[in-house]
Amino acid sequence: MERTPEIFDKIEGYLSHTLPKEEIVAFEKELATNQELQQEVEKHRVLHKTLSDQDTLDFKEKLMQISATIKKEQNSPSTLVSAPYWKIAASIAILLGVGVLLWYTYINQPNNTQDLYGAFYEPFPVEDAIRGNTNNEEIQSVVKNYARGAYDSVAVVLEKHPNLNSQLQLYLANSYLNINQEEKAMSLFKDIKSSGKYYEVAKWYLSLTYLKLNTPKKSIPLLKEIITYNGAYKDKATRLLKALEKK
Amino acid sequence: MNTTEDHKILEGIVSGNEVIITTFYRNNLPYIRQYILQNSGNEEDVEDVFQDALILVYQKLKTDSLELHSSLRTYFYGVCKNMWRNRLRKNKKMVIAESLPEDIQIIDSDIIKEIERKEREHVYRKHFLNLSDTCREVLSLLFQGNSMKNIAHITGYSEGYTRKKKFECKRSLIEMIEKDHIYEELQLKPEKKL
Numbered sequence: 362m363e364r365t366p367e368i369f370d371k372i373e374g375y376l377s378h379t380l381p382k383e384e385i386v387a388f389e390k391e392l393a394t395n396q397e398l399q400q401e402v403e404k405h406r407v408l409h410k411t412l413s414d415q416d417t418l419d420f421k422e423k424l425m426q427i428s429a430t431i432k433k434e435q436n437s438p439s440t441l442v443s444a445p446y447w448k449i450a451a452s453i454a455i456l457l458g459v460g461v462l463l464w465y466t467y468i469n470q471p472n473n474t475q476d477l478y479g480a481f482y483e484p485f486p487v488e489d490a491i492r493g494n495t496n497n498e499e500i501q502s503v504v505k506n507y508a509r510g511a512y513d514s515v516a517v518v519l520e521k522h523p524n525l526n527s528q529l530q531l532y533l534a535n536s537y538l539n540i541n542q543e544e545k546a547m548s549l550f551k552d553i554k555s556s557g558k559y560y561e562v563a564k565w566y567l568s569l570t571y572l573k574l575n576t577p578k579k580s581i582p583l584l585k586e587i588i589t590y591n592g593a594y595k596d597k598a599t600r601l602l603k604a605l606e607k608k
Numbered sequence: 609m610n611t612t613e614d615h616k617i618l619e620g621i622v623s624g625n626e627v628i629i630t631t632f633y634r635n636n637l638p639y640i641r642q643y644i645l646q647n648s649g650n651e652e653d654v655e656d657v658f659q660d661a662l663i664l665v666y667q668k669l670k671t672d673s674l675e676l677h678s679s680l681r682t683y684f685y686g687v688c689k690n691m692w693r694n695r696l697r698k699n700k701k702m703v704i705a706e707s708l709p710e711d712i713q714i715i716d717s718d719i720i721k722e723i724e725r726k727e728r729e730h731v732y733r734k735h736f737l738n739l740s741d742t743c744r745e746v747l748s749l750l751f752q753g754n755s756m757k758n759i760a761h762i763t764g765y766s767e768g769y770t771r772k773k774k775f776e777c778k779r780s781l782i783e784m785i786e787k788d789h790i791y792e793e794l795q796l797k798p799e800k801k802l
Contacts, residue, residue, distance in 0.1 A: 364779050364782070365775075366771065366772070366775040369774075369775050369778060369779070370771075373750070377753065379755075404782060404785075407729075407732065408732055408751075408778075408782070408785075409750075409751050411728075411729045411732045412732060412733070412736050412747065412748070412751045413751040413753070415748065415752070416670065417663060417666065417667060417733070418733060418748075419624070420624065420662075420663060420666050421659065421663055421733050421734075421737060422737055423624060423626065423629065424629070424633070424662060425659070425737065427626070427630050427633050428633065428655055428659065430630070431630070431634055431637070486740050486741055487738065487739070487740055488740055490776065490780065501784075501787070505738065508738040509738070
C-alpha cells in the first residue's frame with residue numbers, strides 16, 4: 362500500500378475519533394475488506410499508544426545517554442591502566458596536572474577555547490530524509506550508527522565512498538571530529554559546495570573545528586561570514602563570536 | 609527479599625536519579641554482556657536488552673506492579689536472560705537444550721508474557737529516539753493528541769509545513785521500524801492479542 366499524507370490523515374482521524382460520521386462509515390467499509398489497510402491502521406494505533414508515553418521515552422533517552430557516557434569512559438586510555446600500577450599512574454597524573462595548571466596560569470594565557478568548543482559543539486543532527494540513494498541499506502545503517510554515536514563505524518564505511526553527497530560528507534566530517542581526526546574533518550567541511558544548502562552548516566562546523574584545534578583566530582572570519590549570511594546559525598555564531606572577542 | 613539497598617535502587621530508577629541508574633548500569637552491564645555475547649549476541653544486543661529490561665522494571669514500578677521474590681539483581685538478570693532467549697528463539701538462532709539458570713527460573717510466567725508483549729514497544733521507542741529533533745517534536749505533539757493546528761501553533765511552523773513534516777517523519781519512522789530485524793521476527797510470529 363502506498364503511503365500518502367491523505368491516508369495518514371484519515372487513519373489518524375479514525376483513531377482519534379475526529380472523522381465526520383459519513384467518512385467513518387466509508388473508512389470502516391474499506392477497512393473490512395482491505396487487509397493492507399487493516400495492518401497499516403494497527404501499526405499507527407500501536408505507534409500512537411506506545412509513543413504517547415512520554416515518561417518511558419524520557420527514561421529510555423536517559424538510559425541511552427548513560428550508556429554513551431559509560432562507553433566514553435571505557436574507551437578512554439585511563440581504563441587501560443592495569444590495577445597494580447594505578448596508584449603510581451594517578452600520582453604521575455596529578456603531578457602532570459599541577460604542572461599543566463601552573464603552565465596555563467603563569468606562563469600561557471588563559472585558554473578556554475576547548476570549553477567553548479564543548480559548549481557550542483553538537484553533532485550535526487540526523488535528518489529525517491537521506492538525500493539520493495535512500496534504499497541503500499549500507500547508508501541506512503551508517504545513519505543509524507551516526508545517530509547512536511558510533512562514529513568509528515561511520516568513518517570506516519563512509520571513507521570508502523569517493524563521491525559522497527554534502528549530507529553524508531557532514532556526517533563523516535562530524536564523525537571525524539568525534540574521533541579526534543580534525544584535519545580530515547576540516548578538509549571535508551571546506552569541500553562542501555558553496556551553492557548547496559549545507560554551505561552555512563559546513564562553515565559553522567569548520568569554525569568549531571578551528572576552535573577545537575585551538576586556533577580561534579581562524580574561526581572569527583567564518584563566524585562573521587555566518588552572521589552576514591543571516592541563516593539558521595546566525596544566533597549561535599553571534600554568541601560564539603562575542604565569547605571569543607571577550608578573550 | 610527487598611533489601612534497603614535494593615529499595616534505594618528502585619526508588620532511584622522510578623525517580624530517574626541519574627547517579628543511581630548509572631551505578632546500577634555500570635555494575636550490572638558486564639554480567640549481561642558476558643551472557644549475551646556468549647549466546648550469539650553482539651554489543652548492540654547487549655545494550656538493547658539491558659535497556660529494555662530496565663524499562664520493564666521502570667514501567668512496573670510506575671504502575672506499582674513490581675513483585676520481587678528475590679534480590680533486585682537476580683530478578684533483573686532473569687528478565688534480561690528471558691528477554692534475550694525470547695529474541696533468539698524468534699530469530700531461530702537458539703537451540704534450547706541447556707538447563708535453565710536459576711535466575712531465569714525465578715521469573716514467573718506473567719513476566720515472560722509481558723516481555724513478549726512489550727517487544728514491539730521497544731522497537732518503536734528505539735527508532736523514535738533516532739529521529740531528528742524536529743520530527744520528534746512534531747510527532748510527540750501528535751501522539752499527545754494535538755491537532756495539526758495546535759502543533760503548528762506550538763512549534764511556530766505553518767500548518768502546511770507541519771502537516772508535510774508530520775507525514776514525512778511518521779512515514780520514515782514506520783519504515784525504520786519495519787526494517788528492524790526484531791520487528792520482522794514479530795511479524796513472522798505475531799503475538800497473541802491479550
